[in-house]
Amino acid sequence: MADGDRALVRERAEAVLRRLAGEHARLREDQWRAIEALVVDQRRVLCVQRTGWGKSAVYFVATALLREAGSGVTERATVAGPTVIVSPLLALMRNQVEAAARAGIRARTINSANSDEWDEIATEIGTGAVDVLLISPERLNNPDFRDGVLPRLAATTGLLVVDEAHCVSDWGHDFRPDYRRLRTFLAGLPAGTPVLATTATANSRVTDDVAEQLGDALVLRGPLDRESLRLAVLELPSPAYRLGWLADHLDRLPGSGIIYTLTVAAAAETAEFLRGRGYPVASYTGQVDDADRRAAEQDLLDNKLKALVATSALGMGFDKPDLGFVVHLGAPPSPIAYYQQVGRAGRAVGEAEVLLLPGQEDQAIWRYFASLAFPPEEQVRAVLGALRPDRPLSTQALEPIVDLRRARLELMLKVLDVDGAVRRVRGGWLATGEPWQYDAARLHRVAQARTTEQQAMREYAATDGCRMEFLRRCLDDPAATACGRCDRCAEPRFGSEVSAPALAAAQAFLGRPGVEVTPKKLWPTGLEAVGVPLRGKIGPGEQAYPGRAVGRLSDLGWGGRLRALTGPDASDAALPDDVAGAVIEVLKAWAHGDDPWPARPVGVVAVGSRRRARLVGGLAERIAEVGRLPLLGEVPARTGESAGPGPRGNSAQRVRALHGAFEVPESLAETLAGLTGPVLLVDDLVDSGWTMTMVARLLRQAGAPGVLPLALAVAG
Known part of the structure; x- marks a missing residue:
C-alpha cells in the first residue's frame, strides 16, 4: 500500500479513536504501528505496554477498520469477520463490551453463564451482526464449543486478540494452561488473519516465549513507568496494626480504590472490620456469588464504595480509570504480579496512592500456593x-x-x-x-523462577532505592530510571502511626474467636470403585451437628497463633493458656449465641492423634474440667494403620484412607449407648473435614445421640 493510502488509514483510525476516547484523543506512535501492522499488513503483533497505555484502543480501532467494507482505507474487498478476544475474566469482558459500544462496535460474549444464547450468537456472527466476540480461554476446550463452534469461528475470524498474553507462558506470573490451547486456534486461522497479543506484565523471558508461540510477530515494547503512581511501603508489626492503620487513613486516600489481600478469609475480615468503622466497602473474591460481584463492581464504578476488598480474583479483571489508590494487605509473591495489580490505579487521574503493607505471614501463604x-x-x-x-x-x-x-x-x-x-x-x-514426557527440568526451572520472584518481592519492600525503578527492572524495562515520586524518591505522604482507638478496635475485632465447622452431608463420588461401600447422602443418623473452631489458619487474627500450633511444621505441645481461653469463649458463644447448639453436651471425646496427642489430649481435658463434663475417652486409630493421606489430599482419597482406620473402644461404646445428649468431639485441626465426619459417624453408630465437633483450627 502506498504511503498516501496508509495516511488515509491513519486518518480513519484517529476518527475511530475519537469516538472511543473523546475529541482530544490522539494515537500514540506505537498504537498506530500496531494498527497499521494488523489492518494494512495483516501481521501478528505482541504489544507489551504499561496499564493505561491504550492496548484496548488498538484492537477496537483495528476492528472498526477491518469491518469497514469498500471504504477504500484497507486492501480488503469485503468485510472482515468478527474480532475474537480471548479474555481471562468475566469482569474484564463486561468492561470491554461497554467500551466497544462507545465506539459503535457491537460486542457479544460466550461464557458458561449464557450457553442458552450460543446458537443465537452463532447466527448473529453468520449474518455479520457481531463485530467483537469475547470468550474465556476455558471456553476453547469446552467440548461443545470446541467441536461445534470453534472450527466455524476460526474460519471466519477477522482479528484474533489474546488479552493478558503473559498467561500463555508458564514463565508468566499468572500462567493458565487453557491459554496454551490458542495454538490450536492459531493453526485454524485462514492465512493472513491478523493476531494481536497484549500484556502489561511480561519480562524479557515471557515476551520471548509468547512471541515464539505467535510466530513471526512484530514486538512493540514500551517504557513501563506510571507517572501518576506514588509507591510506598509501610512496615507494621501485626495484622491489628494494619487494620487499624486502614481505619485511621482510608478516608485520606483519594477517591475510591482497591484493597488487595492474599486470602479469601482476609478479604472477608477486612471488609467486615472496615464496614464496622463506617466505611462503605465490599468484599470481592472467587467465593462471592457472581451477581454480588457484579453489583460490587458497579457500586465502585458509581463511586458508591470507598473500596473493594479483593483477592487476586480482581487482579486483571477490572477497569475503572479514575481509581485513586491501591493498598495491599500482604505482599503478592512476585514484583511482576504486584505491578499488574497496582496498575489498576491512576489511569485517568493525576496522582494515585499505592501502598504495600507486608505481613510476617506472607511467606507462609506463598509456600502454600507454591505447593x-x-x-x-x-x-x-x-x-x-x-x-x-x-x-x-x-x-x-x-x-x-x-x-x-x-x-x-x-x-x-x-x-x-x-x-x-x-x-x-x-x-x-x-x-x-x-507419547508424553514429564519435563522435570523445566518444572524445576519454573519453580526456581518463582523462588527468585519471592526474594525480589522481599527486596522491593526493603529497598533504599526507587520503588518504581525496581519494578520496571524486574520487568526488564531498559528505560527504568528513578521516578521522583515514591517514598524513597520524595517525602512520604503517609506514616505508620496508628491511633490507640483504631488499634484497640482492630485487636478486639481480630481477637474474637469462633468459626463454624460445616458438617459433611454427601459422600465423594467414585468410592465404590475402590472398595469403599459409601455413596450418596450421609444418613441423618450418621451425621455430625455443625461444629466450631477457634479460627482459620488464614485468619488475620488467630491465624498466626493457630499455625504455630497446628501447621505442618508444628511440634506437639501443651495447650497454651491464651488458646485455652479462646476455646472457652467459643464454647460460651456456642451455648448462648444467636445460633446455639441443639442441646448441651453431656461428655467429651477426643480424636486419637498420633502427631499431636499431647495437644489434643490437653484440649479435651481442659474442656471437660471447665465444662464439668466427663472425659469419656478417645477414638484411636487402629494400630499400624494410617489415618489418611497428607492434609492436601482430595476428599475421595481421604475417605478411602479413613474408612476402617478408627475404632470405637468397647468401653466407650457402652458409655455412648447410655447417653441422653450429644458429645463434644475434640481435635486440633479440621482440614478436609473427613476425619471429624468419619469419627462422628462411628460415634453415632455406637449409640451417641449427637456429635458436636470442636477443633482449634480450620484449614483455609
Whole structure:
C-alpha cells in the first residue's frame, strides 16, 4: 500500500479513536504501528505496554477498520469477520463490551453463564451482526464449543486478540494452561488473519516465549513507568496494626480504590472490620456469588464504595480509570504480579496512592500456593494409567485413584490436554495414547523462577532505592530510571502511626474467636470403585451437628497463633493458656449465641492423634474440667494403620484412607449407648473435614445421640 493510502488509514483510525476516547484523543506512535501492522499488513503483533497505555484502543480501532467494507482505507474487498478476544475474566469482558459500544462496535460474549444464547450468537456472527466476540480461554476446550463452534469461528475470524498474553507462558506470573490451547486456534486461522497479543506484565523471558508461540510477530515494547503512581511501603508489626492503620487513613486516600489481600478469609475480615468503622466497602473474591460481584463492581464504578476488598480474583479483571489508590494487605509473591495489580490505579487521574503493607505471614501463604504446582511424575502417571481411549472418566471418578485435590487435578489434566496426552470430551477425559514426557527440568526451572520472584518481592519492600525503578527492572524495562515520586524518591505522604482507638478496635475485632465447622452431608463420588461401600447422602443418623473452631489458619487474627500450633511444621505441645481461653469463649458463644447448639453436651471425646496427642489430649481435658463434663475417652486409630493421606489430599482419597482406620473402644461404646445428649468431639485441626465426619459417624453408630465437633483450627 502506498504511503498516501496508509495516511488515509491513519486518518480513519484517529476518527475511530475519537469516538472511543473523546475529541482530544490522539494515537500514540506505537498504537498506530500496531494498527497499521494488523489492518494494512495483516501481521501478528505482541504489544507489551504499561496499564493505561491504550492496548484496548488498538484492537477496537483495528476492528472498526477491518469491518469497514469498500471504504477504500484497507486492501480488503469485503468485510472482515468478527474480532475474537480471548479474555481471562468475566469482569474484564463486561468492561470491554461497554467500551466497544462507545465506539459503535457491537460486542457479544460466550461464557458458561449464557450457553442458552450460543446458537443465537452463532447466527448473529453468520449474518455479520457481531463485530467483537469475547470468550474465556476455558471456553476453547469446552467440548461443545470446541467441536461445534470453534472450527466455524476460526474460519471466519477477522482479528484474533489474546488479552493478558503473559498467561500463555508458564514463565508468566499468572500462567493458565487453557491459554496454551490458542495454538490450536492459531493453526485454524485462514492465512493472513491478523493476531494481536497484549500484556502489561511480561519480562524479557515471557515476551520471548509468547512471541515464539505467535510466530513471526512484530514486538512493540514500551517504557513501563506510571507517572501518576506514588509507591510506598509501610512496615507494621501485626495484622491489628494494619487494620487499624486502614481505619485511621482510608478516608485520606483519594477517591475510591482497591484493597488487595492474599486470602479469601482476609478479604472477608477486612471488609467486615472496615464496614464496622463506617466505611462503605465490599468484599470481592472467587467465593462471592457472581451477581454480588457484579453489583460490587458497579457500586465502585458509581463511586458508591470507598473500596473493594479483593483477592487476586480482581487482579486483571477490572477497569475503572479514575481509581485513586491501591493498598495491599500482604505482599503478592512476585514484583511482576504486584505491578499488574497496582496498575489498576491512576489511569485517568493525576496522582494515585499505592501502598504495600507486608505481613510476617506472607511467606507462609506463598509456600502454600507454591505447593499447588504441577504434581510429581508418579501422580501424573497414575492418572494416565487410569484413563482409557474409549471410555471417558470424570474428574470425580479420578479422585479416588490419585491423591490430588480437585483444583490441582483439573490443572494437571488441562496441561496434559494441551500436551496432547489426554482429551476432554463429554463425560470427562480420554487417554489419547500419544507419547508424553514429564519435563522435570523445566518444572524445576519454573519453580526456581518463582523462588527468585519471592526474594525480589522481599527486596522491593526493603529497598533504599526507587520503588518504581525496581519494578520496571524486574520487568526488564531498559528505560527504568528513578521516578521522583515514591517514598524513597520524595517525602512520604503517609506514616505508620496508628491511633490507640483504631488499634484497640482492630485487636478486639481480630481477637474474637469462633468459626463454624460445616458438617459433611454427601459422600465423594467414585468410592465404590475402590472398595469403599459409601455413596450418596450421609444418613441423618450418621451425621455430625455443625461444629466450631477457634479460627482459620488464614485468619488475620488467630491465624498466626493457630499455625504455630497446628501447621505442618508444628511440634506437639501443651495447650497454651491464651488458646485455652479462646476455646472457652467459643464454647460460651456456642451455648448462648444467636445460633446455639441443639442441646448441651453431656461428655467429651477426643480424636486419637498420633502427631499431636499431647495437644489434643490437653484440649479435651481442659474442656471437660471447665465444662464439668466427663472425659469419656478417645477414638484411636487402629494400630499400624494410617489415618489418611497428607492434609492436601482430595476428599475421595481421604475417605478411602479413613474408612476402617478408627475404632470405637468397647468401653466407650457402652458409655455412648447410655447417653441422653450429644458429645463434644475434640481435635486440633479440621482440614478436609473427613476425619471429624468419619469419627462422628462411628460415634453415632455406637449409640451417641449427637456429635458436636470442636477443633482449634480450620484449614483455609
